[in-house]
Structure formats: structure tokens, C-alpha cells
Amino acid sequence: MAVFESLSGRLQEVFRRLRGKGKLTEADVNDALREVRTALLAADVNFRVVKDFIARVRERAVGAEVLESLTPAQQVIKIVYEELTALMGGEHAKLSVAPKPPTVILLVGLQGSGKTTHAGKLAVHLRKQGRRPLLVAADVYRPAAVRQLQVLGEKAGVPVFQMGQQDPVAIARAGVEHARSTGLDTVIVDTAGRLHVDDELMGELERIKAAVSPHEVLLVVDAMAGQDAVNVAEEFHRRLGIDGIILTKLDGDQRGGAALSVRAVTGRPIKFAGTGEKLDALEPFHPERMASRILGMGDVLTLIEKAQEAVDAEKAMALAKKLAKDQYTLEDFRDQLRQMRRLGPLEQILSMIPGLGRLRELQDLKVDEKELARVEAIINSMTVQERRHPEIIDGSRRRRIAAGSGTRVADVNRLLRQFEDTRRLMKQMSSMERTLARRGGKGPRLPGLGPGLPPGFPPGRR
Numbered sequence: 001m002a003v004f005e006s007l008s009g010r011l012q013e014v015f016r017r018l019r020g021k022g023k024l025t026e027a028d029v030n031d032a033l034r035e036v037r038t039a040l041l042a043a044d045v046n047f048r049v050v051k052d053f054i055a056r057v058r059e060r061a062v063g064a065e066v067l068e069s070l071t072p073a074q075q076v077i078k079i080v081y082e083e084l085t086a087l088m089g090g091e092h093a094k095l096s097v098a099p100k101p102p103t104v105i106l107l108v109g110l111q112g113s114g115k116t117t118h119a120g121k122l123a124v125h126l127r128k129q130g131r132r133p134l135l136v137a138a139d140v141y142r143p144a145a146v147r148q149l150q151v152l153g154e155k156a157g158v159p160v161f162q163m164g165q166q167d168p169v170a171i172a173r174a175g176v177e178h179a180r181s182t183g184l185d186t187v188i189v190d191t192a193g194r195l196h197v198d199d200e201l202m203g204e205l206e207r208i209k210a211a212v213s214p215h216e217v218l219l220v221v222d223a224m225a226g227q228d229a230v231n232v233a234e235e236f237h238r239r240l241g242i243d244g245i246i247l248t249k250l251d252g253d254q255r256g257g258a259a260l261s262v263r264a265v266t267g268r269p270i271k272f273a274g275t276g277e278k279l280d281a282l283e284p285f286h287p288e289r290m291a292s293r294i295l296g297m298g299d300v301l302t303l304i305e306k307a308q309e310a311v312d313a314e315k316a317m318a319l320a321k322k323l324a325k326d327q328y329t330l331e332d333f334r335d336q337l338r339q340m341r342r343l344g345p346l347e348q349i350l351s352m353i354p355g356l357g358r359l360r361e362l363q364d365l366k367v368d369e370k371e372l373a374r375v376e377a378i379i380n381s382m383t384v385q386e387r388r389h390p391e392i393i394d395g396s397r398r399r400r401i402a403a404g405s406g407t408r409v410a411d412v413n414r415l416l417r418q419f420e421d422t423r424r425l426m427k428q429m430s431s432m433e434r435t436l437a438r439r440g441g442k443g444p445r446l447p448g449l450g451p452g453l454p455p456g457f458p459p460g461r462r
């Protein structure tokens with residue numbers, strides 16, 4: 001599922017028609033903007049936000065400068081892109097860091113918004129940046145919450161501070177003290193949630209805030225709640241004062257209304273987006289990249305960052321050498337598959353590649369994660385000899401491998417064909433890159449990605 005799927009589709013359709021017109025009149029632009037308005041409202045964007053947005057775009061788009069330019073449709077799209085970016089806050093808003101550690105981050109939000117999960121994700125994210133976080137369990141009403149945080153901490157390799165079911169204010173204070181005395185530089189306090197905003201909860205959060213003076217109060221809201229999420233954010237901000245927002249479950253939100261309105265309504269930026277249940281499914285929120293994804297222009301920068309995190313640079317170098325010597329094996333193929341899977345769900349990845357959204361045949365491509373598992377099972381059923389010298393895999397070996405991996409001989413045949421295609425293509429790519437490198441030019445590959453990924457991806461597409 002791609003975020004903003006329907007909004008993105010509708011906007012691209014509007015602009016496709018606009019582009020088809022060549023010369024534009026004011027009426028053409030007004031018609032297009034009316035459709036943009038309908039699309040935004042259907043995406044559950046707050047109606048006041050939509051109204052202001054359309055007014056701003058219209059003001060910039062109907063002038064002579066745009067309409068009489070050589071590429072009026074392009075100009076209109078550019079204006080929409082810029083205004084969408086501005087709507088979501090313009091620049092990426094970073095987390096603040098305390099001048100003197102520890103930095104204290106207070107996570108607040110309703111029950112089920114994904115607070116505890118995102119405490120863990122944030123810890124993983126900070127650790128990857130070389131920080132030393134501490135998770136503090138101050139959600140004492142739901143006994144399972146403390147345990148949940150401990151489990152997350154173990155998975156993330158991040159220490160967890162807890163004192164059982166005591167006063168959350170005391171726990172938060174002791175947690176910060178613990179970080180200070182043990183040299184941990186960032187404290188993430190997980191607080192209790194309720195089903196609704198209520199006085200008791202707000203009172204408790206205010207007391208915690210006063211006790212630990214956090215550098216960041218981050219509100220965790222569920223994007224799937226749409227306009228309710230925006231109302232919750234407004235309420236929390238009014239009562240508690242927040243510094244930023246973590247918008248969760250963006251992977252499940254087809255409409256995108258919350259992402260587009262929450263900044264405009266609260267005046268506070270979205271700092272992170274949660275895109276899945278796993279601990280690494282967290283993206284720093286970049287308004288311009290999100291605008292680009294909405295308009296079907298892809299998001300290559302986020303893709304590159306993900307790839308750099310997932311791909312082991314040393315392995316990629318080793319692979320490049322092997323390719324040059326024509327020693328690429330099925331073991332390498334399997335390694336690449338594993339790396340690819342670490343990037344996240346393939347549909348999310350595909351939505352970040354410019355232009356892919358517009359390709360008809362890709363629109364109904366449902367990436368089959370099971371197919372990836374099957375490919376891995378087949379390779380695992382081979383002997384080391386077979387993986388390194390696939391040419392020895394004859395008919396009887398194919399039958400044995402199929403039986404061993406619980407697949408059919410046809411599956412094994414297909415995999416071997418794909419492996420051959422991949423090997424051939426990768427050889428071509430790597431010799432192209434070498435030629436380009438010799439000429440001092442830049443290769444077309446993504447840094448950190450190539451030649452790390454099978455170009456025929458995803459494998460097993462029939």
C-alpha cells in the first residue's frame with residue numbers, strides 16, 4: 001500500500017489533463033484547482049486548510065507570468081508542489097538536542113496511537129546516529145506496557161529504566177537522573193495513554209513535564225484516524241504545549257488527510273513518520289519529499305538513505321570485485337535478496353521511485369513477499385557446490401532441490417533463469433560503471449545500492 005494512494009492518483013490525473021492542453025486560460029486553471037480541491041477534501045484534509053491552500057495556489061497560478069510562460073502546466077504543478085511542501089512545514093524539522101546531556105524527550109499520545117512502539121523506533125533511530133538512548137517506562141496503568149517496553153528495549157539493544165507501578169512523575173525524574181549518572185545522552189519517556197483526552201491524563205503529563213523539563217514533547221498520533229488525529233493534536237497542544245509530532249501508521253493511511261493538515265492546524269511540525277510495525281519502520285519527515293511522493297515524482301532521497309542503512313558497504317565492494325571477476329554466485333544472489341528485504345515492504349519502496357506510480361502495469365503489481373521466502377528456501381536447499389557452480393544443477397538435482405524446499409521443479413527452473421539474467425545484467429552494469437568511472441563521469445546507480453541489488457527485481461514475477 002502506498003501512502004496517499006488515491007489522492008496521488010487523482011492529482012496526477014488532473015495534471016495529466018492540464019499538460020495535454022498546451023496553452024492554458026484562467027478558466028482551465030480554475031477547473032483544475034476545483035478538482036484539486038475535491039481530491040484534497042476526499043483525502044480527508046481539513047476543509048479550512050484546503051480553502052487556504054487553494055487560494056494560495058490560485059493567487060500564484062493565474063497571473064500572466066504563469067499562463068503566458070512556455071510551459072504553463074509545469075508551472076502550475078510546480079506551484080502546487082511548493083505549496084504542498086509549505087503546508088507540511090517547508091523544511092524538515094529536526095529533534096532538538098540539549099546543550100548539556102541528557103536530552104529529554106517526552107512521548108505523549110492517546111492509547112493505541114503507537115506510543116510505546118515509537119519509543120522503541122526512536123531509540124533505534126538515535127542509536128544508529130551514534131547516540132546512547134535510555135527508555136523510561138512511565139506508563140504505569142497498563143501493567144503490560146512496562147513489559148512491552150522492556151521487550152522492545154531488548155530487541156533494540158537499548159537499556160530500559162523502570163520502577164514498576166509507582167508514581168510516574170517520580171519514575172521520569174529518576175530515569176533522567178539514571179541517564180545522567182550512567183552517561184546515557186538521550187532519555188525517551190514513554191507515558192500513559194487514554195482513549196480520550198481527559199483532565200486527569202493532562203494533569204499527570206503536566207506534572208511530568210514540570211519535573212523533567214523535556215527538550216522535546218513529541219505527540220504520537222495515528223494517521224489512520226484522519227481528522228480525529230488532527231483534533232487530538234490541537235487539543236494536546238492547547239493543554240500541554242507540544243514541540244513536534246510523530247505521525248504513525250502512515251503505511252495504513254490511504255488518504256493522507258492528517259499528514260496534510262496537522263501542521264497547518266497546530267503550527268507544530270511532523271518530525272517523524274511511522275511506516276510499519278517493525279522497529280526500523282521510522283522515517284524522518286521531509287515535507288518536500290512527501291510532496292514529491294504525493295505528486296508521483298517519487299522520493300529518491302529517502303530511498304537512498306534507506307539503502308545506505310540496509311546495505312553493508314563492505315559487502316557491496318566485495319560483490320563488485322566478484323562481478324568483475326565473473327564469480328557472482330547464488331549465495332550472493334541470496335545475500336542481495338536479504339538486503340533488499342531489509343529495506344522494507346517492496347510496495348513502499350516502489351512508491352518512492354519516480355514515475356513508477358504512473359506505469360499502468362505496475363499499478364496492480366502486488367509484490368509477493370512469500371515469493372521472496374520461496375526463493376530463499378530453494379537456495380537454502382542447494383549444496384554449497386551447487387550455489388557456487390549453478391551450471392552443475394541438472395535434472396535430478398533440480399528435482400531434489402524442489403522436494404527439499406517444498407517447491408516445484410518449475411520454481412527451481414525459474415529461479416535459475418532469473419539468476420542467470422541477473423548475473424548477465426549486473427555484469428553489463430558494472431562494466432558500464434567502470435567505463436563511466438574511467439571517463440570521470442557519474443554512474444546512474446544509487447549510492448550504496450548498486451551493484452548491490454538484482455535489477456530484475458522483484459524475482460519471480462510471472
Ligand SMILES: Nc1nc2c(ncn2[C@@H]2O[C@H](COP(=O)(O)OP(=O)(O)OP(=O)(O)O)[C@@H](O)[C@H]2O)c(=O)[nH]1
Nearest residue numbers: 111112113114115116117193248249274275276277
Ligand atoms: N501498521 C503500523 N502499525 C503500527 C505502527 N506503529 C504502531 N503500530 C501498531 O499499533 C498498535 C499499538 O501500538 P502501541 O505502541 O502498543 O500503542 P501505545 O500508544 O503505546 O498504546 P498504549 O500503551 O496502550 O497507550 C500495535 O499493534 C503496533 O504494532 C505503524 O507505524 N504502522
